[in-house]
Amino acid sequence: MGKFITFEGPDGAGKTTVLKNVVERLKTSKFEMADFVITREPGGSKVSNQIRDIVLNQVDANIDINTEVLLFAAARRQHVVEKIVPALTDGKTVISDRFLDSSVAYQGGGRQFGLDKVLDINQYATGGLEPDVTFYLKLEPEVGLKRINTTRTGEINRLDEENMNFYRRTVKAYDQIIESNPQRFVVVDANRPLPQVVDEVWSKFLNVM
Numbered sequence: 001m002g003k004f005i006t007f008e009g010p011d012g013a014g015k016t017t018v019l020k021n022v023v024e025r026l027k028t029s030k031f032e033m034a035d036f037v038i039t040r041e042p043g044g045s046k047v048s049n050q051i052r053d054i055v056l057n058q059v060d061a062n063i064d065i066n067t068e069v070l071l072f073a074a075a076r077r078q079h080v081v082e083k084i085v086p087a088l089t090d091g092k093t094v095i096s097d098r099f100l101d102s103s104v105a106y107q108g109g110g111r112q113f114g115l116d117k118v119l120d121i122n123q124y125a126t127g128g129l130e131p132d133v134t135f136y137l138k139l140e141p142e143v144g145l146k147r148i149n150t151t152r153t154g155e156i157n158r159l160d161e162e163n164m165n166f167y168r169r170t171v172k173a174y175d176q177i178i179e180s181n182p183q184r185f186v187v188v189d190a191n192r193p194l195p196q197v198v199d200e201v202w203s204k205f206l207n208v209m
């Protein structure tokens with residue numbers, strides 16, 4: 001079995017950009033890209049991408065929280081059976097931008113569905129598959145909120161109170177997940193310039209490979 005590595009973090013932590021930079025370094029390193037599968041959630045397969053569209057882009061659909069948890073879990077199920085497990089069985093290293101921890105943090109904590117309930121429901125999705133290593137880009141909620149409140153062009157894009165509290169609950173849930181799974185997590189301080197964050201993730205990535 002290959003290694004299963006995930007990247008997690010709250011919005012604004014720079015996770016997707018860091019991961020992109022890590023993949024760039026992989027391409028020019030001693031590793032063979034053919035030995036890696038880079039994927040993301042929600043998504044990672046055709047069906048999962050269709051579910052991603054429902055759950056992330058239909059802003060006015062008024063999706064019930066149970067439906068939302070089940071949709072993320074359904075997308076995850078398809079991703080696991082169609083892409084992740086076959087690659088791992090083939091001996092490949094799978095790197096996923098988000099996985100189950102995102103549901104536990106965002107739906108369980110952020111939307112207050114309950115961390116354990118999200119874990120229970122996702123047993124059907126993952127069949128017990130867990131990442132070997134999870135890189136967590138850590139950001140204090142107030143720093144993250146400031147980042148996502150300011151658009152790339154410098155405009156202030158104020159979140160309302162509800163969204164700010166959602167964000168704080170999500171970060172708190174991530175802290176709880178890390179506390180319960182210390183052996184799995186590599187926590188990286190994301191409150192630094194991007195090149196420093198990428199350097200640290202890369203050197204820790206080399207340690208676990």
Ligand code: TYD
Pocket residue numbers: 010011012015016041042056072097098099100102103104106107
């Ligand atoms: P995306 O555009 O991929 O952003 P990011 O670069 O931050 O990952 O959007 C993913 C969003 O979906 C993000 O806000 C987290 C959310 N999400 C959940 O709420 N639950 C989940 O199970 C997953 C996988 C993602």
